[in-house]
Amino acid sequence: MSVRTRFAPSPTGYLHVGGARTALFNYLFARKHGGSFVLRVEDTDEARNTQEARDAIFSGMKWLGLEWDEGEGKGGDFGPYNQSERRENYDRWFEVLRAKGRVYEDEGAWRFRFERKPVTMQDLVCGEVTIDYRDESNTPDMVIRRSDGSYVFHFVNVVDDLEMQISHVIRGEDHLMNTPKHLQLFEALGAPAPHYAHIPLILNPNGSKMSKRDLGAAIGDYPKQGFIAEAVVNFIALLGWSPKSEDEIFTLEELVERFSLEAVNRSPARFDPEKCAWVNQQHLLKLAPDAFAEAAKPFVAQAGLPVDGGYPAVAALVREKVRLLSEVPSAIGFLLVDAFDFDPEAVEKVKGNAAAKGLLAALADDFAGLSEWSVDAAKHQIGETAKAAGAKAGQLMFPVRVALSGKSGGPDLGDILGLLGREKCVARLKRFLESL
RNA sequence: GACCCGUUCGUCUAACGGUUAGGACUCCAGAUUUUCAUUCUGGCAAUAGGGGUUCGAUUCCCCUACGGGUUGCCA
Numbered sequence: 001m002s003v004r005t006r007f008a009p010s011p012t013g014y015l016h017v018g019g020a021r022t023a024l025f026n027y028l029f030a031r032k033h034g035g036s037f038v039l040r041v042e043d044t045d046e047a048r049n050t051q052e053a054r055d056a057i058f059s060g061m062k063w064l065g066l067e068w069d070e071g072e073g074k075g076g077d078f079g080p081y082n083q084s085e086r087r088e089n090y091d092r093w094f095e096v097l098r099a100k101g102r103v104y105e106d107e108g109a110w111r112f113r114f115e116r117k118p119v120t121m122q123d124l125v126c127g128e129v130t131i132d133y134r135d136e137s138n139t140p141d142m143v144i145r146r147s148d149g150s151y152v153f154h155f156v157n158v159v160d161d162l163e164m165q166i167s168h169v170i171r172g173e174d175h176l177m178n179t180p181k182h183l184q185l186f187e188a189l190g191a192p193a194p195h196y197a198h199i200p201l202i203l204n205p206n207g208s209k210m211s212k213r214d215l216g217a218a219i220g221d222y223p224k225q226g227f228i229a230e231a232v233v234n235f236i237a238l239l240g241w242s243p244k245s246e247d248e249i250f251t252l253e254e255l256v257e258r259f260s261l262e263a264v265n266r267s268p269a270r271f272d273p274e275k276c277a278w279v280n281q282q283h284l285l286k287l288a289p290d291a292f293a294e295a296a297k298p299f300v301a302q303a304g305l306p307v308d309g310g311y312p313a314v315a316a317l318v319r320e321k322v323r324l325l326s327e328v329p330s331a332i333g334f335l336l337v338d339a340f341d342f343d344p345e346a347v348e349k350v351k352g353n354a355a356a357k358g359l360l361a362a363l364a365d366d367f368a369g370l371s372e373w374s375v376d377a378a379k380h381q382i383g384e385t386a387k388a389a390g391a392k393a394g395q396l397m398f399p400v401r402v403a404l405s406g407k408s409g410g411p412d413l414g415d416i417l418g419l420l421g422r423e424k425c426v427a428r429l430k431r432f433l434e435s436l
Numbered sequence: 437g438a439c440c441c442g443u444u445c446g447u448c449u450a451a452c453g454g455u456u457a458g459g460a461c462u463c464c465a466g467a468u469u470u471u472c473a474u475u476c477u478g479g480c481a482a483u484a485g486g487g488g489u490u491c492g493a494u495u496c497c498c499c500u501a502c503g504g505g506u507u508g509c510c511a
Contacts, residue, residue, distance in 0.1 A: 010511050045510060109509050126441065138439055138507075146509040153511045177440060177506040198441085200504085205447075207503070235448095238460095242449060246459050265449085267442050268504060275448065275461040285474080321473040383470065397471035405472095413471045 003035025004167045007061075007068070008157065010042040011053035015060035015219040017271065018172060018202045018210065021236040025199060026170045027066045028237075028259040038164060039071030043084045044156055060219040064229050065252050070164075078164040083156050090151045093159045093189060094144075102188045108147030112155070112185065114139060119180040124168075124197035124261045131180040142181060154178065158185040161194055170197045170261070173268075197261050200240045200268040207270060216271050226326030228287075228295060231280035238279075239269040249282045281323040289316035296328040303329035305336045314419065317411035334405045335419050342435070343407040349398070350436075356399040357436055359389055363396065364429040373422040375414050403432035 005026040009019055030037040039061070043049045058072055070076025080086055094110075097103045103110045120130040133139045144155035161169060161182075176198045186193035204210045210217055222232050230251055237255050238248065241264050250258065284292060293315035300315065301307050318331040334340040350356050363385045370377055382400060383393040397413055404416055404425060417425060 008511090012511075042511065048510080107509085111509095129440070131440070135439080140507090143509045148509080150509085152509070157511085172505095173441070174505055175511095178511095200442080203504080209504075238448065240448090244450075246450080248448095248460060265442095269449090270447060272447050272461070278461055318473085379470085386470090393470040395470095399471095401471055407472095409472050411472075412469095416471095 001167060003030055003033040004038060004165055005030040005035065005170060006038035006040050006161070006164065006166050007066075008040045008042050008160075009057050010045060010048075011050060011057060012045060012048040013053055014056045014217075016210075016217055017219060017236060019057075020060065020064060020066075020219045020232075021202065021239060022170065022172055022199065023061060023066050024064070024233060024236060024255075025197075025241070025259070025261075025264070026168075027068075028256055029168060029170060029261065030069075031256040032259050035167070036069040037066075038076070038078070038166070039068035039074075039081065040160060040164070041072065041082045042153070042157070043082055044150065044153065046084070049084075056218075056220055063223060064219070064233055066233075083160065086156070086160065089163055090156055090159055093162075094151070094155070096190075097144075097188055100188065103144065104141075106143070109143045110145040111141040112144045112188070113141050114181075114184055115187075119183055121179050121183060121196060123176070123179070124195055125200075125264045126173075126176065126198055126266060129176065129179075131177070133180070133184070139181075144185075154181055154185065158182050158189070162186065162189060162191045166194050168195045168197065170199060173198045173200050197264070199264055200266060202236075202239055203268050203270045205270055205272060210271060216273055216276070224326075226299060226324030226328075227276070227280050228283055228325070231283040232276070234283065235276045235279045239271065240265045249279065249286075277323040284322065284325070285320060287319065289319060292316060292319045296325045299325050300329045300332070300336075303333065305329055305333055310419075311336065314411075317415050321409065321411070330407075331410055335411070335416065338424070340406045342402070342432075346402045346406070346408040347435075349408065350402050353395070353399065355389065355391055355395065357433065359386060359391060359396045360399055360403060360429055360433055362389060363400065364426055364433065367422060367426050367429070370422065375418040378417040378422075378425070379414055400429070404428050 007023040007026050009015070027037050029035075041054065041057070043054075061068070068074060070078060071081040094103070097112065102113050104113060114133050116134045116136065118130050118132045118134065120128060122128055131139070142154060143152060145151050179196050179198070183193050202210050204214050219232070223229075233252055233255070234250050237250070241259070243250070243258050244263055287295065290312055293312035296315050297307050297311075300311070314332050314335050315328060318328060322328055322331055363382065366381050366385045367378065370381060382396050386393045386396040398408070401410070401413055401416070402408065404420060410416070420428070
């Protein structure tokens with residue numbers, strides 16, 4: 001029996017980080033075992049479905065690189081892949097239940113009659129779990145067909161998993177208590193049930209349930225915030241799953257190779273934006289300079305900075321210095337245009353150095369008087385100017401950095417001197433001195 | 437309330453029943469970088485509490501506490 005997994009979101013909101021991780025684990029498991037990954041849209045709640053939400057799901061999954069084998073835009077032998085188009089399947093299986101006497105009408109709706117017995121499931125993550133259906137107050141017969149003739153989630157979900165020959169259902173732990181219901185349905189339908197694996201939920205940093213509006217909740221926000229897809233995939237994989245080694249940075253392919261349901265945790269994990277940013281930095285470090293410049297381009301352009309000509313080389317200077325692509329514009333803006341802001345904190349640090357002003361003034365003159373301008377000559381001059389005043393080069397380098405860039409961090413000072421050239425360096429040193 | 441799942445540094449996590457309880461993020465301190473970042477070294481920091489079982493429990497069992505989930509003609 002071949003492995004077939006599915007991600008079955010309902011298009012009623014944005015693609016959520018929890019949903020993305022569910023999709024990821026289904027994807028990893030299918031790829032790992034050479035199986036198929038199905039994308040099925042559970043759009044049975046007409047009142048809440050939106051096209052916008054459908055698009056967010058598709059674009060979010062594509063951005064993450066979670067390519068599906070069957071479903072929207074791919075076709076497949078088990079379609080249609082929208083539940084709204086599968087009505088006849090549900091009617092047909094509903095008749096099976098009716099013929100078996102397993103449903104009864106209740107105020108126009110139809111309820112499924114549970115067998116009153118303990119139901120045990122073998123969950124691939126949670127282990128053996130038993131729910132006692134002899135306790136009717138806790139497990140009332142469930143409505144599977146509404147009075148308006150439409151079918152509810154439990155029923156359509158089971159019918160589709162059955163018809164689509166899904167072998168493994170990997171879903172959030174919020175579905176754990178639903179599983180015995182689904183098991184009963186499979187049994188009544190006379191079909192074998194798939195294997196189930198319930199993965200722990202993702203919580204906010206403070207431990208509360210992560211919902212739509214929370215920080216980091218919507219996958220669509222990640223690219224805007226400067227994250228790259230491989231980093232997000234890497235980070236959410238680490239939430240509730242362990243590679244069982246001390247490695248942490250993985251590509252999607254490496255995750256496929258290493259993934260196993262046995263290594264999935266049972267306890268919920270909190271989302272840590274700090275570590276997510278660090279993982280992003282690690283993936284940024286793996287990018288080639290040109291690829292990094294290209295990835296950061298939209299952010300730089302959006303900041304109103306020129307991205308033609310020398311931009312790629314300038315961007316590459318800060319590849320090792322940012323955690324998020326969104327930090328690039330402020331890191332290199334001073335190299336692309338002459339107008340830039342000064343970081344008050346950095347300026348204060350310079351002001352706190354009593355000797356800085358005199359050193360900078362001397363350096364401006366010495367730069368201007370240099371017979372020949374080059375990066376090496378300029379760097380050498382910084383040392384000479386400092387030495388002449390009885391200071392170390394290090395004491396002067398920070399003030400120079402602030403004078404030229406407006407802040408304490410950024411590209412290598414030598415790179416800055418070279419790119420700016422003598423004229424701009426002198427002008428900026430003087431302008432900075434006047435502002436002190 | 438009832439039912440179900442869970443509980444190792446602040447966070448993510450590792451540890452055939454035998455480890456000085458390991459790693460990572462954050463933070464702090466050093467080294468390297470004549471600057472910034474990277475990198476490296478070191479430091480702070482955990483088995484929720486109580487009972488068992490065992491020669492020995494983070495690990496197995498029970499109770500309590502706490503957290504989460506479910507309890508819909510939502511999915």
